[in-house]
């Protein structure tokens with residue numbers, strides 16, 4: 001039986017993405033803004049409302065009926081929401097920020113969010129884009145934050161996952177988020193999976209915060225140490241996808257143009273991908289119905305855990321009414337739709353993918369109707385032929401038959417791909433290059449020191465060097481994963 005997930009949203013980015021995420025989940029489960037449910041659509045026949053119903057849909061149905069006699073449902077919102085005696089769903093989420101505005105806006109936009117599950121700084125100034133400020137604040141207030149997390153954990157029957165939404169580049173989501181990851185690992189240790197949805201900063205708009213490479217590096221080290229799987233989202237890649245995929249969509253484009261600083265479009269993409277990842281848990285089928293099974297298919301060793309996603313939500317485009325399973329496989333393998341910024345978006349997809357080696361690959365096909373197994377088979381063969389796998393994997397293409405929410409009217413096929421591949425090396429190298437440029441000139445290091453002493457400066461430089469070493473180690477690990485003997489001999493050199 002899959003367990004519950006507790007969500008943590010930290011900082012502006014974490015809370016803004018988190019808000020979209022809850023709006024997405026609420027719409028998929030027919031939950032109104034105030035948390036009240038709308039009646040679950042009744043199945044047409046005994047086999048339920050999904051013509052492609054999986055072998056165990058009967059089980060999940062009956063299991064659900066016994067656990068909640070009040071409502072008939074085939075889905076499992078209770079894995080992400082708490083269902084109260086007053087018949088309302090509350091996101092199982094803890095909202096944290098060092099300044100109140102974003103959390104306040106989230107609470108007023110989505111009243112189902114629990115105001116008692118928030119932690120906002122009394123001072124209200126934010127962490128000033130400084131990881132150390134966020135980390136320090138997190139350390140000083142960890143008891144109060146843990147209190148909120150423990151309260152959520154107490155409401156779970158079988159807690160299996162913590163997931164964090166945050167930016168790696170600011171102060172709160174990065175620094176306070178790092179502290180939270182550290183204590184979660186310590187407190188909940190084994191058995192609970194810690195995943196992060198980590199948003200990496202744009203390289204094109206670096207002018208706003210020069211020290212982003214410092215913050216990113218410090219956060220990366222904690223992700224390396226404490227997360228079990230990290231979904232990497234890159235703001236440049238998200239912007240490109242938004243422009244490419246949605247360029248014909250007037251509404252989204254208008255929103256962007258009307259407010260250049262708004263992240264609405266990018267956040268919708270992240271929310272769609274993050275929600276889709278858990279689709280087989282919330283609308284269970286016969287495979288991948290727990291986070292453990294998804295993570296273990298994608299993450300072969302603790303260091304190789306930085307995951308890339310692709311998205312191809314074409315069904316929402318008016319000019320493109322339907323693409324079939326085979327087309328979806330091809331779209332998802334197109335590097336232009338990768339959200340992690342791992343690949344050059346200008347190069348042709350074939351040229352890029354010949355350089356990238358894949359460790360694991362999973363395609364989600366989310367549909368409201370029966371899937372064509374022939375088209376899926378054709379798609380798998382095509383993807384296998386086109387994909388450059390590391391030599392020690394089985395070259396498998398995991399396929400998740402996702403079920404579209406019956407609350408969503410559009411029944412067209414949607415899809416995401418999750419992969420673990422070596423292009424993450426580029427993302428990390430880029431951060432290291434930017435970091436090297438800054439640290440070479442000791443630029444802005446004083447903003448990370450507690451005082452002006454030489455010792456303190458040395459401490460900060462050492463702290464950065466340690467983090468750099470961790471990141472270099474993961475880069476080396478991904479490089480080594482291209483070798484035939486990667487799993488056999490630790491000392492063997494890269495075999496490229």
Ligand SMILES: Nc1nc2c(ncn2[C@@H]2O[C@H](COP(=O)(O)OP(=O)(O)OP(=O)(O)O)[C@@H](O)[C@H]2O)c(=O)[nH]1
Pocket residue numbers: 010011012013014016017098125126127128129130134166167169170171172173174199200201202235263266267
């Ligand atoms: N995709 C996306 N990126 C965001 C969003 N908000 C901020 N960012 C990016 O996140 C980085 C800054 O992180 P923030 O989340 O604003 O910082 P914070 O965690 O609130 O930390 P402080 O404000 O310093 O206390 C920058 O690279 C922004 O471009 C958002 O809603 N969506």
Ligand SMILES: [Mg+2]
Pocket residue numbers: 011012099126127170172
């Ligand atoms: Mg902030």
